[in-house]
Structures are given as structure tokens and as C-alpha cells.
Amino acid sequence: MNKHVIEAYERGWMLFSLAMILVFLVFIGYTLSGFAFYVPTAAERIDPTKVRTGGFPAPHVEKVGPGKYQAYVIAQAFTFLPNEMHFKVGDEVTFYVTSPDVQHGFYVHGTDINVQVIPGEIAKVKTKFKRPGTYMIICTEYCGIGHQNMLGKIVVEE
Amino acid sequence: MATLARKDEYADFPVKKVSLYYITLAFVALLIGTLFGPFQAFNYAGVNLYPVLEKLLPFVKSYYQGLTLHGVLNAIVFTQLFAQGALLYLQSREMKLLPQMGVAWFSWWLALIGLVMAAIPLLLNDATVLYTFYPPLKGHPLFYIGAALIIVSSLVTVYLSVELWARWKRQNPGKPTPLVSYMSVVTWMMWAVAAVGLVVEAVVLLIPWSLGWLKGVDPLLARTLFWWTGHPIVYFWLLPAYVTWYGLLPKHAGGKLFSDPLARLVFLAFLIFSSPVGFHHQFADPGIDPFWKLVHTVLTMMVAVPSLITAFTIAASLEITAREKGGRGVVGWITKLNWKDPVVLASVLGAIAFIVGGAGGIVNASFTLDYVVHNTTWIPGHFHLPVATAVTLTHMGLALALIPHLTGKPVVRLPLARAGIVLWFTGMMVMAVGMHTMGLMGVPRRAWISNMAPNVRGAYSEAAGMMVLNGIAGAILFVAAVLIFYVLFATLLQSRRLPPEERPEVGFSEALSGPEGRRSVMVMDRLFFWWGLAYVIVLVVYMPTIVRIWSTFVSAPGFRLW
Numbered sequence: 015m016n017k018h019v020i021e022a023y024e025r026g027w028m029l030f031s032l033a034m035i036l037v038f039l040v041f042i043g044y045t046l047s048g049f050a051f052y053v054p055t056a057a058e059r060i061d062p063t064k065v066r067t068g069g070f071p072a073p074h075v076e077k078v079g080p081g082k083y084q085a086y087v088i089a090q091a092f093t094f095l096p097n098e099m100h101f102k103v104g105d106e107v108t109f110y111v112t113s114p115d116v117q118h119g120f121y122v123h124g125t126d127i128n129v130q131v132i133p134g135e136i137a138k139v140k141t142k143f144k145r146p147g148t149y150m151i152i153c154t155e156y157c158g159i160g161h162q163n164m165l166g167k168i169v170v171e172e
Numbered sequence: 173m174a175t176l177a178r179k180d181e182y183a184d185f186p187v188k189k190v191s192l193y194y195i196t197l198a199f200v201a202l203l204i205g206t207l208f209g210p211f212q213a214f215n216y217a218g219v220n221l222y223p224v225l226e227k228l229l230p231f232v233k234s235y236y237q238g239l240t241l242h243g244v245l246n247a248i249v250f251t252q253l254f255a256q257g258a259l260l261y262l263q264s265r266e267m268k269l270l271p272q273m274g275v276a277w278f279s280w281w282l283a284l285i286g287l288v289m290a291a292i293p294l295l296l297n298d299a300t301v302l303y304t305f306y307p308p309l310k311g312h313p314l315f316y317i318g319a320a321l322i323i324v325s326s327l328v329t330v331y332l333s334v335e336l337w338a339r340w341k342r343q344n345p346g347k348p349t350p351l352v353s354y355m356s357v358v359t360w361m362m363w364a365v366a367a368v369g370l371v372v373e374a375v376v377l378l379i380p381w382s383l384g385w386l387k388g389v390d391p392l393l394a395r396t397l398f399w400w401t402g403h404p405i406v407y408f409w410l411l412p413a414y415v416t417w418y419g420l421l422p423k424h425a426g427g428k429l430f431s432d433p434l435a436r437l438v439f440l441a442f443l444i445f446s447s448p449v450g451f452h453h454q455f456a457d458p459g460i461d462p463f464w465k466l467v468h469t470v471l472t473m474m475v476a477v478p479s480l481i482t483a484f485t486i487a488a489s490l491e492i493t494a495r496e497k498g499g500r501g502v503v504g505w506i507t508k509l510n511w512k513d514p515v516v517l518a519s520v521l522g523a524i525a526f527i528v529g530g531a532g533g534i535v536n537a538s539f540t541l542d543y544v545v546h547n548t549t550w551i552p553g554h555f556h557l558p559v560a561t562a563v564t565l566t567h568m569g570l571a572l573a574l575i576p577h578l579t580g581k582p583v584v585r586l587p588l589a590r591a592g593i594v595l596w597f598t599g600m601m602v603m604a605v606g607m608h609t610m611g612l613m614g615v616p617r618r619a620w621i622s623n624m625a626p627n628v629r630g631a632y633s634e635a636a637g638m639m640v641l642n643g644i645a646g647a648i649l650f651v652a653a654v655l656i657f658y659v660l661f662a663t664l665l666q667s668r669r670l671p672p673e674e675r676p677e678v679g680f681s682e683a684l685s686g687p688e689g690r691r692s693v694m695v696m697d698r699l700f701f702w703w704g705l706a707y708v709i710v711l712v713v714y715m716p717t718i719v720r721i722w723s724t725f726v727s728a729p730g731f732r733l734w
Contacts, residue, residue: 017684021431028477028481031476031477031480032477035476038473038534045539045541046539053465054458055458055462115733116306117308121546121548121614126543126544128543130456130546134726137458154546154616156619157309158731160625161620162620162623163624163625
């Protein structure tokens with residue numbers, strides 16, 4: 015095969031590569047502009063030794079408006095508090111999650127919520143439950159010998 | 173007196189011996205680390221073999237301890253030691269100059285001492301913190317100090333490579349750096365930019381904290397510094413394999429590299445774009461501004477471009493070679509490649525795995541898509557393709573070519589190694605299918621799911637079919653490892669040596685388009701400028717976040733929860 019032919023293919027491939035990357039970036043920009051409320055942000059920083067002694071609200075779910083809830087969750091070795099939460103289809107829930115000990119994960123399977131729970135950070139993340147069912151909450155970060163047992167659930171009813 | 177006058181097999185080129193020591197130590201580490209792999213694969217098949225393992229090796233207490241050893245020895249120790257041995261050797265051989273030999277041996281001893289220091293707490297279950305060692309999980313100080321010494325050893329090799337290159341440039345004014353040397357020195361410069369995060373994390377935070385001099389560390393700050401190094405370390409694993417693909421593979425395949433200047437451009441792009449990308453491992457972290465996550469996303473996508481170019485250039489070089497040997501058809505030419513050569517077999521299979529892994533990597537790097545896969549088994553399913561397949565297989569192939577050259581010892585039972593290479597590729601592909609799919613089903617990575625408490629047992633029953641694939645892959649990979657390591661160590665440990673004139677030379681590639689007379693090549697050769705630029709870019713994209721976190725330092729005390 016002629017060297018110049020290959021060089022032409024090569025230029026074409028480089029252009030294609032760059033164009034493909036640009037298209038991916040445009041998609042990312044588009045999803046960020048519309049749906050990215052599940053991108054976790056920091057509500058504030060917190061002293062992890064004070065999480066259980068008043069620095070963070072006691073774990074609970076509270077109603078803040080029609081169909082709107084706030085959930086305060088502590089992820090600790092090796093459980094979530096609260097470990098079970100109940101919502102109705104269409105409810106919009108803002109989770110505030112932190113850890114008093116080591117790093118954990120707060121992954122609500124079947125949603126886009128997947129948060130690194132880091133001591134010192136109060137993570138804030140929001141979702142709307144569109145389908146009824148039982149959603150597993152899975153700890154996705156190694157946190158010690160009982161990590162595999164750190165599971166909770168969210169029950170969404172009609 | 174005759175008995176004392178033992179012949180020095182390495183006298184003609186003493187760097188052979190130090191390289192051999194690096195490469196041998198690398199494969200000893202890889203052997204130990206690899207043997208934990210099948211146990212992990214069976215864990216993800218739902219079969220808990222750790223009680224059996226504890227009967228064989230009473231010091232192994234859990235899946236998590238085995239996983240820590242697997243990650244540290246394979247991903248950190250093997251990759252680095254192999255790069256230190258192979259790259260320094262290839263650069264010296266191509267430049268026909270010796271590195272500073274005393275410093276090279278000092279660097280090897282530093283790595284060995286660091287490895288032994290880190291291994292003690294790992295084996296005693298006193299540092300079961302996985303190879304990411306995220307605080308506030310707190311391991312024994314020896315682990316952090318040993319790991320830091322291993323990194324320091326790599327930085328000594330940076331010095332050796334750069335010094336060798338600068339010396340060659342002084343002796344050869346106006347000439348372009350030879351290609352393999354160029355790729356080698358750029359790899360080490362890239363690593364020197366990348367390693368800053370980990371060095372600061374270890375020296376300023378983890379070591380003083382583990383010794384009790386600091387009451388707490390900031391976990392987010394530690395994560396950020398870790399991933400400063402933690403993503404580009406992937407390119408530090410990968411680029412030595414690229415050196416083989418560009419610098420040796422075309423020659424072993426019986427042809428030429430398509431373009432020399434393009435290879436340089438690819439490496440230069442890695443020098444500049446490898447490091448400012450770490451936040452794509454922290455998309456799920458609160459406390460990092462989404463704006464900076466987006467900046468890192470764009471740069472991560474850019475770093476895919478040199479890999480895409482590599483796929484083209486390597487494939488083009490092989491295709492030209494095969495067609496010159498009479499290969500025909502759209503894919504039929506593939507049969508004309510010299511598959512019996514382990515460098516060709518291992519590199520090409522590795523590159524195929526890398527293409528699949530690269531596609532998955534684009535998913536991981538996509539800011540808003542990553543939440544579906546973050547810290548699920550998708551992630552280890554992904555990185556076993558570029559690292560455990562592409563890099564590891566390529567290094568195994570290169571070792572089978574390099575060990576006879578360094579020692580004069582011919583490879584023992586090469587067909588067994590070939591079978592091992594094919595099985596290794598097959599096992600990894602099967603495992604990748606299993607783990608990627610399980611990840612989408614919600615199965616978390618790094619979890620002892622074969623040992624779950626009764627109240628949560630069966631949580632992942634939906635993924636049972638895919639778990640079977642992990643078990644099959646574990647069995648295939650075990651056989652592959654036995655074959656490959658048998659050949660490597662049988663070759664190293666035999667006493668037979670070929671006479672000097674029969675020993676294989678290193679097969680450096682020639683290029684169809686060479687570097688001569690290209691202005692662009694001379695611009696790319698101004699490496700101190702590009703190295704400085706790489707530091708500037710990484711500081712620009714990291715300092716705003718690091719300064720902000722540091723100014724609100726959170727002091728988290730340590731925990732031992734394993």
C-alpha cells in the first residue's frame with residue numbers, strides 16, 4: 015500500500031478521533047445543563063468527630079413541601095441510618111449524607127445517585143423516584159471487614 | 173585460583189545485570205500478587221475460598237487482605253519495577269551509553285527495601301487498606317514508609333533517564349533523540365509530574381499521621397492528592413507497553429514502524445495531558461466544584477486522542493508488514509503476522525483488549541454517565557483490560573525476548589508460554605464481560621460478597637449468571653499464570669547459556685517515515701520546555717481546589733476496621 019494513501023487515512027482518522035471526542039463532550043454538556051441534579055455537591059464541611067453529637071441532624075426524613083422531602087443519612091460501619099426509607103412515586107428527595115468514621119458509598123441502585131461519603135463532607139444529592147419498587151442502597155466503598163453487609167433499602171409505593 | 177575467576181556474563185554492558193534484577197523482582201511481585209487473583213474471581217462467583225486459603229497460608233485473614241496484596245504488588249510494584257528495568261535498559265542500549273551505575277543499583281536496593289517494609293504489615297494484616305489506602309482507614313506506618321520508598325526509587329530512575337538523555341544530547345548536538353530513548357525519557361518526565369500528588373500525600377499527611385505526629389488527616393485532601401497521581405499512574409503503566417508497541421513490535425513482526433514523528437507526538441501529548449485529569453475519579457465526591465470536574469473531563473477526553481492515534485499507527489504498521497509478506501483481504505492479512513514471536517502475540521492480544529478497555533474508559537470519564545458505574549464491578553472489569561491484559565501481557569512478551577538477550581539463557585518451552593498468553597487474554601476477556609455486566613446490575617467492587625451476613629445474603633442473585641463467568645475466568649487465568657510463570661522462571665533459573673554470538677540482539681524498529689530533517693521533531697525534542705509546561709498545567713488545574721480544601725482542613729482520626 016502506498017505511503018501517501020496511508021498518510022491520508024491517518025489524517026482522516028485523527029480528525030475523526032477529535033470529532034468523536036467533541037461529540038461526547040457536547041453530550042456531557044447537554045446532560046449537565048438539564049438533568050445533573052444527581053451530581054453530588056457539598057452542603058458544607060463538618061468535623062467528623064461531631065457527627066453523632068449534634069454537628070449533624072439526627073438521621074431522619076422530613077417533609078418540606080408537597081411531594082418534597084429531605085433525608086438526613088449517616089453512613090457508618092457497617093450500616094446506614096436510617097436503613098430503610100419510604101416514599102411515594104413522584105416524590106422528590108434531597109439526601110444529605112455524611113460519615114462519622116471512614117469513607118463509604120451511598121449508591122441507590124436503579125437511580126443516578128452514587129455518592130462518595132467522605133468524613134468531613136456533607137454530600138447533597140437529589141432525585142425523583144419515578145417507578146415503584148424496592149431500591150437497594152449499596153455501600154460502594156471499602157470500609158472494613160463488614161463492608162459487604164452494608165446494605166439498606168428505599169421502598170417506593172404507588 | 174581458577175574457581176574464583178567466575179566469568180561476569182554482563183561485563184560487556186553492565187546495565188544488563190541491574191535491568192535483569194529489576195525485571196526479576198518485578199515478576200516475583202507479580203507472581204505473588206497474581207496468585208490471589210483467582211480467589212477474588214471465585215468471590216465474585218459467590219464461592220468463598222478464603223477459609224481454604226487460610227488453611228494453606230495462615231496469615232491471610234480475609235478477602236480484603238488478599239485484595240490489598242493483589243493491588244499493591246500487581247498495579248504498583250510490578251508495573252514500576254518492570255518499567256525501571258526495561259526502559260532504562262532500552263534507552264541505554266539505544267544510546268550506547270551507560271547510566272550512572274552506582275545510582276541505578278542504589279535505586280534497585282531502595283525499591284527492594286521499600287517492598288520488604290511494605291510487605292511486612294501487608295502480610296500481617298496490619299495494612300488492609302487496599303491499594304488506594306484512603307484515610308481515615310489507617311494502616312501500619314511501615315506500609316506508608318515502604319510505599320514511599322518505592323516511589324522515591326522511581327524518582328531516582330527519573331533522574332537516571334534524564335541525565336542519560338542530557339548527556340547524549342551534549343555528545344550529539346543538533347541530532348534528534350533516538351525514538352525509543354525519546355519515549356523512555358518522556359515517560360519518566362510524565363511520571364515526575366504525576367508523582368507529586370502521591371509524594372505530598374505520603375510525606376505531609378499519611379506518614380506523620382500513621383506515626384501519631386498528626387491527630388487527623390483531611391480525607392478529601394488525601395483523595396485529591398491520591399488521584400493527582402492515581403490516574404496518570406495508568407499512563408505510567410501504559411507508556412512502557414507503548415514503547416514496546418512502537419519501538420520493538422514492528423521489528424518483531426518483520427516490518428517497520430509507519431511513522432516516527434507521530435510516535436513522538438503521541439508521547440508528547442501524554443507528557444502534557446496525562447496529569448490534569450484526576451477529578452474523573454472523583455465525580456462522586458462532594459466538595460469538588462462541578463466546574464473543575466468539567467475541566468478535568470475535557471482534558472481526560474483529550475488524552476484519549478493519543479491512544480486512538482496509537483491504535484491506528486500500530487495497526488497500520490502491522491498491516492503494511494503483513495501485506496509485504498503476501499497477506500491479502502480485508503482481515504486475511506492478519507494470518508501473515510509472525511504469531512510465533514511472543515512479543516507479537518502478547519502485544520497484539522494486549523492491544524485488542526486495550527481497544528475494548530479504552531471504549532469503557534470513555535464511559536468512566538463521561539462526567540454525567542459515571543454515576544451509573546462508579547465503584548461497581550464495572551471499574552475493575554474495565555481496568556483489568558488496559559492494565560492486567562494490555563500492559564501485563566506486553567511486558568510478559570517483552571520479558572521473553574529480553575531475558576535471553578540480557579542473560580544469554582534461551583527461553584525454556586516457549587510453546588507453553590504462547591498457550592499461557594492466549595489463555596490469559598481469553599480469561600481476562602471473559603472476566604471483563606462478567607464484571608462489566610455485574611456492575612450495571614449494581615454489584616459493588618471490592619466487596620466480599622461470597623461471605624455476606626444471613627440477613628443480606630442473596631442481594632445480588634439477579635447477577636448470578638454473570639457471576640458464573642467470573643468463576644470460569646478465575647480458573648482459566650490460574651492455568652494461564654502457571655504456564656507463563658513456569659516458562660519465565662524456568663528460563664531465568666537454568667544454568668545453560670548461549671555463546672555470545674548466538675544471543676539475540678534487541679530488535680529496535682526502523683521507521684518508514686524517519687525523524688531526519690523534520691523541524692517538528694526538533695521542536696518536540698526540547699523536552700525541558702515541554703516538561704515545564706506540563707507542571708504549569710497540572711498546577712493550574714489543581715491548585716484552586718487544593719488550596720480551598722487545605723484552608724478548611726478537616727482533621728479526621730484514623731480507624732482500623734478490618
